[in-house]
Amino acid sequence: MVTLTINGREHQAEEGTTILELARSRGIPIPALCNHEAVKPYGACRLCMVEIAKDGRSRLVTSCLYQVEEGLEVQTHSEKVINVRRGIVELLLSRCPNVRVVRDLATELHIKEPLFPIENEDEDCILCGLCARVCTEVVGVSAISLVNKGTGKEAASPFHDVANDCIGCLSCAFVCPTGAIKAEDREGYREIPKWGVRLKLKQCETCGYLFAPEKQLQYISKHECIPEDSLNRCQDCRSKAGG
Structure with a gap:
């Protein structure tokens, strides 16, 4: 200690x-x-x-x-710390002026308006890199990354094409502090527009609920050595069945 x-x-x-x-x-x-x-x-x-x-x-x-x-x-x-934080938040506020977590920080530091010109009022990515890091370190897929440098830096799929390695697990959306990564399940598919992904959802063989992308279940089966037919039911039905 x-x-x-x-x-x-x-x-x-x-x-x-x-x-x-x-x-x-x-x-x-x-x-x-x-x-x-x-x-x-x-x-x-x-x-x-x-x-x-x-x-x-x-x-x-x-x-x-x-x-x-x-x-x-x-x-x-301390005064030095607050001055540094103010400078960082002023930059973030200019990049993402309408992101709540950024505006809350600005309020705490008594920053009322962006100090620098706003390029895109709809920007909601602060380039924290959490999405890319969780995809690589936790999921083990590396479907997305931070690309380019300077003002052109962004979180993106390889070559700005469809993120073919993405399994649709939504870990990236879960850790994103600003809600920049949107996803929607509709008409039997999971869509993640930011990565250009549209993945077919698996239907629970017991209740019929569309509960996860088939690609995600295949990935889990392969890497966790779980038979695919053991993943044919949603969590609720597996819990009720005791397995």
């Missing part, structure tokens, strides 16, 4: 714990839009920056990546 202070209060944590993990476990608010427990920390959004001090020297670090240390002094809302 190591002992450190956050905002002047002493805390103990196991070695290897990040500052963000410790802060959240103690109810200390630190904003972060690119962090999710399902994937490795990445430090893309930079909103979780905190000021640390040790041996008389201080600096700013991303709390989702920086691990606790003995004697570390952490400030989550």
